[in-house]
Amino acid sequence: MKVADDQRLDEALRKLILQIRWDNEEAPAVWSPIGDFFGSAPGYNLYKTLPMGMTKEAMYSYWYMPFDQSATITLTNHFDQPVSLNLSIGLENRSRKDNNFSRFHAKWHRNLESISD
Numbered sequence: 776m777k778v779a780d781d782q783r784l785d786e787a788l789r790k791l792i793l794q795i796r797w798d799n800e801e802a803p804a805v806w807s808p809i810g811d812f813f814g815s816a817p818g819y820n821l822y823k824t825l826p827m828g829m830t831k832e833a834m835y836s837y838w839y840m841p842f843d844q845s846a847t848i849t850l851t852n853h854f855d856q857p858v859s860l861n862l863s864i865g866l867e868n869r870s871r872k873d874n875n876f877s878r879f880h881a882k883w884h885r886n887l888e889s890i891s892d
Contacts, residue, residue, distance in 0.1 A: 776861065788811075790852070
C-alpha cells in the first residue's frame with residue numbers, strides 16, 4: 776500500500792481505519808489504523824522484516840490471511856480531507872485439504888484513562 780498524502784502523512788496513517796472480515800463475520804477480525812496495522816506508529820518509520828515493513832516506496836504485509844468463501848476489506852477515512860491510496864492485494868487459491876489454518880486477527884486499542892495510585 777502506498778499513501779499519496781505526504782503533507783500530513785502521520786495524521787493520515789492514524790485516521791485511515793482498516794477493517795477486514797472473513798466469511799461474512801459480523802465483527803471485524805482486523806480493526807486498526809493503517810499505520811499501526813503495518814507496524815509503524817506514530818508516523819511513517821522505515822523498517823523491513825520478512826512478514827511486514829515500511830520502505831520508501833510502500834508499506835507491505837505478507838501475513839497469510841485464510842478464509843473460506845469471502846474476505847471484505849474496508850478502509851474508512853476519518854481524516855479531514857480525501858486521501859489517495861495505491862493498494863495491491865494478492866490472492867492464492869488453496870485446496871480444501873489445506874484448511875487447517877487459523878484466522879488472522881489484529882485489533883488496535885488505546886486506553887486514555889490515567890492510572891491512579
